Amino acid sequence: MFDKILIANRGEIACRVIRTCRRLGIRTVAVYSQADAGAQHVRLADEAWPIGGPRPVESYLRGDAIIDVARQSGAQAIHPGYGFLSENADFADAVEAAGIVFIGPKAASMRKMGSKAGAKELMHAAGVPVVPGYTGEDQSPQTLQREADAIGYPLMIKAAHGGGGKGMRIVRDSAEFIANLESCQREAAGAFGRDRVLLERYVERPRHIEIQVFADDHGHAIHLNERECSAQRRYQKVLEESPSPFLTQELREAMGAAAVLAARAIDYVNAGTVEFIVGQDGGFYFMEINTRLQVEHPVTEMVTGLDLVEWQLRVAAGEALPLAQDAIAQNGHAIEVRLYAEDPEAGFLPGSGRLERLRLPATDAHVRIDSGVIEGDTVTIFYDPMIAKLIVHDADRPRALARLRAALAESDIVGPKSNIEFLERLVRHPAVVAGTIDTGYLDRSLDEFMPAAGEDHEDLLIAATVAQLLAQERDTLQRATRSADPTSPWAIADGWRLGHGSRRSLAFLGREQRLEVHAQGSGGEYRIEHAGRTRRVEGARLNGAGARLNGAELSLRVDGKSLRFALLGDEGTIVVHDGERRLRLQPVPMYRHEQSAGAGAGHQVIAPMPGRVVVVRASAGDPVEAGQELMVIEAMKMELSLKAPRAGTIAEVRAAGGDFVEADAVLVTLAS
Structure with missing residues (x-):
């Protein structure tokens, strides 16, 4: 085994490898860009070296710089993680030429998979099923x-x-x-x-099923069963699980055997994934081999009880595979989803910014979190906006889905927008629950996973209002109790007024609108008025509330119906969850004058998120048409086209190619 390895990556995979190495007594070397100087993988590693600027091409894609750090630090091997240089055959060759072990397949095996056409011909010749x-x-x-x-x-x-x-x-x-x-x-x-x-x-309504394979230098090649990744949006995986609810045992064995045949066909060594497309009739066809560890490898680890990173290290060190095919277990069911800084309601536009709050469920035998950030860290514009992977495991699929729903309900992110609500809808959708989703379903039916226009959240709003009222009453009573005259009638926070009951008004910002609520009563007994409708609340009680509402439960009866809600949030927000839906609200002063957002509308082009200006297509004085592209910015590994909001003349261009801009920065103005 190695004494010291370098991890040529960042984020959760770097942290994952470091933790396995720590358990095995292996020292670790991290590399980092300017944007990652304070990142978690840097803090976790035994030592960390800077390798360049914030953009991947300036740092994590600089193979020469990474190899130089490995030499200087005395690392015996390099683990590439996934992404960046993990499937770069030239980098693998350069690592080996430097006398350092590349923890992955040989460059020759990668090159055989470099062309889809060549790979398909190779697999067909080896007897692996391919699409006609x-x-x-x-x-x-x-x-x-x-x-x-x-x-x-x-x-x-x-x-x-x-x-x-x-x-x-x-x-x-x-x-x-x-x-x-x-x-x-x-x-x-x-x-x-x-x-x-x-x-x-073209296979209609296909399933996407991949087989985890492992091979060593001693002639052994096995598979570790399958993962299903059919829940996809624009070819990007959204939910991964093992075992597949679609496969029969006979089909599972046939696909596993074909995957091992594919690995042997390219003389594969170390961890890899053979991906198949599967028709509704059970016919399966080779797609590609990912010559690296996959993002979704934790679901395989959860059902097999194995550490795949440890296997990678042992195989790279020349050891034989730890287990034979017949010793691979498959226990229970595991599911993974990825929490991203993105806005599903804005076309999944990636986000960035400081994680003001990052609440994730406690980990145990059933719940696992793989993350490269903690609360207070920043999701930058330079890399993939994944915040964490949430993986659950239980005895069977229904119980695993229940675990996942509960884990998502305990999760909350404040700072950049996130996809938590989208994932909550996803894991309750009939096509996911029944295990019938195909690779095109999300793209065909995305509206089914989004909030419906005019969706009723009144019960959640009432719950937030009652929680605020109870918290205010508790705080008033505590302040009075600590005062010089705790028996004063002012210590009774019942809202009493001479001749009539009190009326308290509260205002919130939620779902991009201002919500006003009026309440009468105290002590858990209220009449709540909103949008011309009055609801009766009885027996309201906060359980487990500390100094803040975070982590508390609210039980109450609304018009005679008993309800229970979980409360998340912090000083600036309240998040109310009824077990299926959540509502995020920001309390605001009832009588604050809201500034009109109309000023300047149609006269400015604003950056929708932080990013780097790639190209500028307009200059001051240019005439433009409505919808004409004026500028392109790059962020989160994607390009965003910024267009003229109307026809007119360019008055000012405030950014040049190569500039980094902040969200909401005015980039172009049009003459009035």
């Missing part, structure tokens, strides 16, 4: 049209050297083929520098 299609060198439109007609429709055109959902078109009729081909080739050339395509039969 065409991967030939002849790329003339006539040949491609003829091959497409022979394969049959629906059919998918895919960029041979692509990835990430780019350079892909679904064609359902022969007459549509040429137009889609030309569009796909243009996109492939722009994104990847090569316009070669491959054709394959």
Whole structure:
């Protein structure tokens, strides 16, 4: 085993590797960019070295700098994590050439998977099932049209050297083929520098199932069963689980055997994932091999009881696989979701900013958290906006789903917007509960996972109001008790007024609107008025409330119906959760004058989030049309196009290419 290793990555995977190394008594070296100087992986490692600027190309993609740190620090091996250089064959070669062990597959194995067309041909020759299609060198439109007609429709055109959902078109009729081909080739050339395509039969409503494989240098290759990743949005995985609710035991064994065959076909060593597309009839077809550890590996660890990072280290050190195929257990059911700084209601626009509050469930045998941040850290614009992975495990799938719902209900993020509410809707959706979701369902039916217009949250609003009233009464009583005259009638916080009951008014900001509530009563007995409707509240009680409402439970009867709510939040917010839904509210002064948001509307182009200006397409004095692209900014590994809100003339451009800008910064103004 190694004495010291370097982790050439950041975030939760770097923290994950460091913790395994610590358990094994291995010293760790972290590398970090300027943006990550105070990051958790830097704090956890035994030593940490700076390697460059905040952008990945200036730091985590600098293989030479990383190898130099490994040499200077005396690291014997480099763990690449996932992303960045983890599947870069040239980097793997350079690490080995430097006399350092690369903890992953050999570069030659990576290169065999570098081209989708070549990989498909290789797998077909090895006897691994592949989707019927065409991967030939002849790329003339006539040949491609003829091959497409022979394969049959629906059919998918895919960029041979692509990835990430780019350079892909679904064609359902022969007459549509040429137009889609030309569009796909243009996109492939722009994104990847090569316009070669491959054709394959399009499997309707497929499932995405991947098999975890492991191999060593002693001729052993096994699989660790499957993970299903069919809940996807724009080809990005949203929920992963093991075992798959779709597979029969017979199909599971057949896919496992095919995955091992695929690993052997490329002389694979270390951890990898063989990904398959599976039709509704159970037919399965090779997609690709991810030559690294996957983000969703914890679900495999939870059902097998194994530490896959430890296996990686042992195999890289020359040891044989710790277990044979027949010793791999599969106990219970595990599910993983990823908490992101993003706004689902704004097209999943990624976010950034300081994590003012990060509340996650307590970990135990059933709940696991993998995260690279803690409360107070910053989600930066330079990297993936994942905050944490939430993984649950229980004896079976229904109980695991129940665990996941409870864990999400205990989670809360203040700072950047998050996808927690989206995930809560996802794990209650009938297609997920029944285990019938296919890879296209989320994109076809995204509205089913979003808040409905005019959705009724009145019970949640009443609960927040009552919690505020009870907290105010408690605070008033405590202050009076600590005063010089604790028996004063002013110590009775019952809101009494001469001749009539008290009327207290409260205001909140929630769901981008101001909400006003009026209450009469005290001590848990109230009449609550909102939007012209009056509700009767009886027996309201806060349980477990400390100095703040955070972590308390509220029980009450509303118009005779008994209800219970969990309370989260801090001084500036109240989050009320009824077990299925949540409502976040910000208490504000009842009589504060709200400034109009209309000033300047239509005259400014504002940065929707922090980012770097990639290109500026307008100058002062230029005439522009409504919707014309004026600027492109880059943030969170994506580009955002900023367009003119109306026709007019550019008055001022306040940013140049390469500038970093903050959220809500005015970038362009139009003449009035």
